[in-house]
Amino acid sequence: EPEVTQTPSHQVTQMGQEVILRCVPISNHLYFYWYRQILGQKVEFLVSFYNNEISEKSEIFDDQFSVERPDGSNFTLKIRSTKLEDSAMYFCASAPLIYEQYFGPGTRLTVT
Amino acid sequence: RKEVEQDPGPFNVPEGATVAFNCTYSNSASQSFFWYRQDCRKEPKLLMSVYSSGNEDGRFTAQLNRASQYISLLIRDSKLSDSATYLCVVNWRNTDKLIFGTGTRLQVFP
Numbered sequence: 001e002p003e004v005t006q007t008p009s010h011q012v013t014q015m016g017q018e019v020i021l022r023c024v025p026i027s028n029h030l031y032f033y034w035y036r037q038i039l040g041q042k043v044e045f046l047v048s049f050y051n052n053e054i055s056e057k058s059e060i061f062d063d064q065f066s067v068e069r070p071d072g073s074n075f076t077l078k079i080r081s082t083k084l085e086d087s088a089m090y091f092c093a094s095a096p097l098i099y100e101q102y103f104g105p106g107t108r109l110t111v112t
Numbered sequence: 113r114k115e116v117e118q119d120p121g122p123f124n125v126p127e128g129a130t131v132a133f134n135c136t137y138s139n140s141a142s143q144s145f146f147w148y149r150q151d152c153r154k155e156p157k158l159l160m161s162v163y164s165s166g167n168e169d170g171r172f173t174a175q176l177n178r179a180s181q182y183i184s185l186l187i188r189d190s191k192l193s194d195s196a197t198y199l200c201v202v203n204w205r206n207t208d209k210l211i212f213g214t215g216t217r218l219q220v221f222p
Contacts, residue, residue, distance in 0.1 A: 042211040103155040
């Protein structure tokens, strides 16, 4: 069964550094998403991406964040200057149609 | 009122028991509803979509009451492997932004 994959599984970075989290969505899916989950808290929407542009973003997704689909398979989330409060699990999701989203295993980001 | 509200539990039930989880949502414009399950430190996994007519998938039955803005999940004949956190998920208005509840933790014991 096709799955969403994410790399790396764990990323440790220092405050102020840039990080890029990578995702390979399921191949025939058209809609792509990033969510995050701070330890012990609920899953929070960050951004949705369709047809090579952002379709929706949350208030969390400020100018420090950007997304890109640089080729036909990868979908990336960049955080330009990480803060301590960016430490969380970041999940990529994809969907064949709007709404029914399938999640990757996540990247645990630790900012020190 | 929280966007999606669930009883956090935990629900501790013996194997074979029937257990029900409830969820309420605040936005009457929401159109899509789901139950996901999440194991500790893992990704949310889609369990089932919830339709107005109610739907069943094996031991799992989901119901939606739009008038009351209420969603339920019933698990029959609980297995040890059902132990997880069950997330009630609703789309925001008519977008594909998903709003997650905090989850209801289920622990099934032998």
